[in-house]
Amino acid sequence: MMTMSLIPMLSFLAPSRLWLLLLIPALLVLYLLLYRRRAQKKKQQAGRTMLDYVIPRELPWKRHVAVGLSVLSLLTLTVAFAKPKDTVQVPRERATIVVAIDVSNSMMATDVKPDRLTAAKQGAVQFVKNLPEKFNVSVVEFAGTANILLPPTTQHEDAITAINTMRLQPSTAIGEGIYKSLDAIAQAPPDPDHPNSKPPARIVLLSDGKTQIGRPASQAAQASKKENVPIYTIAYGTPGGTIEVNGTYQPVPVDRAELAGVAKISGGEAYRAESAGELKEVYKDIGSSVGKVKVDKEVTSRWAGFGLGFAILAALGMISLGARWP
Numbered sequence: 176m177m178t179m180s181l182i183p184m185l186s187f188l189a190p191s192r193l194w195l196l197l198l199i200p201a202l203l204v205l206y207l208l209l210y211r212r213r214a215q216k217k218k219q220q221a222g223r224t225m226l227d228y229v230i231p232r233e234l235p236w237k238r239h240v241a242v243g244l245s246v247l248s249l250l251t252l253t254v255a256f257a258k259p260k261d262t263v264q265v266p267r268e269r270a271t272i273v274v275a276i277d278v279s280n281s282m283m284a285t286d287v288k289p290d291r292l293t294a295a296k297q298g299a300v301q302f303v304k305n306l307p308e309k310f311n312v313s314v315v316e317f318a319g320t321a322n323i324l325l326p327p328t329t330q331h332e333d334a335i336t337a338i339n340t341m342r343l344q345p346s347t348a349i350g351e352g353i354y355k356s357l358d359a360i361a362q363a364p365p366d367p368d369h370p371n372s373k374p375p376a377r378i379v380l381l382s383d384g385k386t387q388i389g390r391p392a393s394q395a396a397q398a399s400k401k402e403n404v405p406i407y408t409i410a411y412g413t414p415g416g417t418i419e420v421n422g423t424y425q426p427v428p429v430d431r432a433e434l435a436g437v438a439k440i441s442g443g444e445a446y447r448a449e450s451a452g453e454l455k456e457v458y459k460d461i462g463s464s465v466g467k468v469k470v471d472k473e474v475t476s477r478w479a480g481f482g483l484g485f486a487i488l489a490a491l492g493m494i495s496l497g498a499r500w501p
Contacts, residue, residue: 192257199246199253255479269374271327271363272306273356274299274338275315277382277411279347281427284383284416287450291412294451295381296338302379302458303334311374313359317352318344319388327363348389349382349433353399353406356380360404376404379461380437383412385430392433396440405443407461408434413449 187193276299282292303312311327314337325337360376378399386392399406412429419425431447438445446461448454 187257187259189256189258193253195253195256196250199249202249203246252479255475258475269309269311269366270307271311271313271360271374271376273313273315273327273359273376273378274303274334275317275321275352275356275378275380276338276341277318277347277349277352277380277384278316278341278344279318279382279384280343280345281347281384281412281416281418283343284412284418284427286413286416287411287454291383291416292341292343294454295411296341298451298454298458299338299381300335301455302462303331303338305459305462306331311363313356313362314338315352315356315359316341316344317348317355319346319348320344321348321351321355323355323359323362326359347382347384347387349380349384349386349392349437350395351389352380352382353378353392353395353437354390357395357399357402357404360402376402377443378404378406378441379409379458380406380434381409381411382434383410383416383427383429385433392437393440396437399441404441406437406441407443408438408445409454409457409461410434410445410447411449411454 276292276295278292282290282295284291287294306312308331309329310331311329312325312331312334313323313327314325314334315321315323324340325334328334356378360378363374363376366372366374396406410429410431412427414428416427416429417424418427429447429449431445435445437443444461446457448457
């Protein structure tokens with residue numbers, strides 16, 4: 176399938192046909208020559224004949240408008256003949272989605288009500304509920320280490336159950352969470368209808384902190400990129416978040432830079448959320464991104480319709496020019 180950008184913002188399935196557009200300037204030059212020739216002949220005629228008083232003279236602008244509409248009709252019909260295409264989003268039939276959630280102790284902060292982890296689980300549950308039924312869903316939790324709570328499955332209720340079992344643990348290892356998510360994707364069962372085709376995969380990773388242990392998150396993001404698995408990161412929490420440790424309050428501000436870097440390296444997108452409401456909207460937006468795919472769609476009928484409209488207007492103009500009133 177070939178593309179061509181002779182006409183801005185458009186691509187075509189049969190771009191070679193656009194060479195017919197060269198006829199348009201040739202026809203315009205011919206029209207201008209004939210019009211100038213006719214104007215010169217009129218100048219050579221002295222005075223007005225009796226016929227001029229019976230039949231009103233045509234107005235030059237009407238002829239120009241009619242010709243202009245004819246040219247527009249030819250232009251749009253030629254574009255339609257070249258089979259223009261557009262990019263549209265359609266629902267994916269299948270995919271593997273890993274929901275990876277940070278369960279480090281900083282997720283007990285109450286800057287997000289009732290606390291970061293509880294709100295994160297609620298948002299993730301709603302995200303899973305909105306995924307297409309045929310999508311494989313896996314659940315990974317990470318803190319100082321990472322664990323696959325549920326391998327990829329189309330049983331979304333099992334994924335919801337796994338999310339609700341998450342509990343707080345010490346430290347943060349974002350890189351290990353990514354590597355474990357890639358391990359989970361490798362366990363995705365083959366599609367019975369397409370056993371030799373690997374479905375697309377995405378990682379949706381939520382965290383509030385910065386890597387404290389384990390392999391670097393940037394290194395893990397590079398590995399994810401090699402596997403063609405974009406990571407959608409969610410930096411969750413506020414700069415003023417705190418947790419109570421042994422009777423004292425320690426600041427646990429959200430670290431957005433590391434997560435943004437992970438998303439950029441892997442080819443995914445970085446999001447941020449400072450409330451349960453914002454998190455809900457973020458998950459909704461991610462769901463729209465991972466649940467749809469861009470495909471080319473032929474839009475010939477649209478341009479043929481434009482051409483028909485201009486042709487009708489041009490015909491009305493010619494009828495007006497052809498009318499004679501005594």
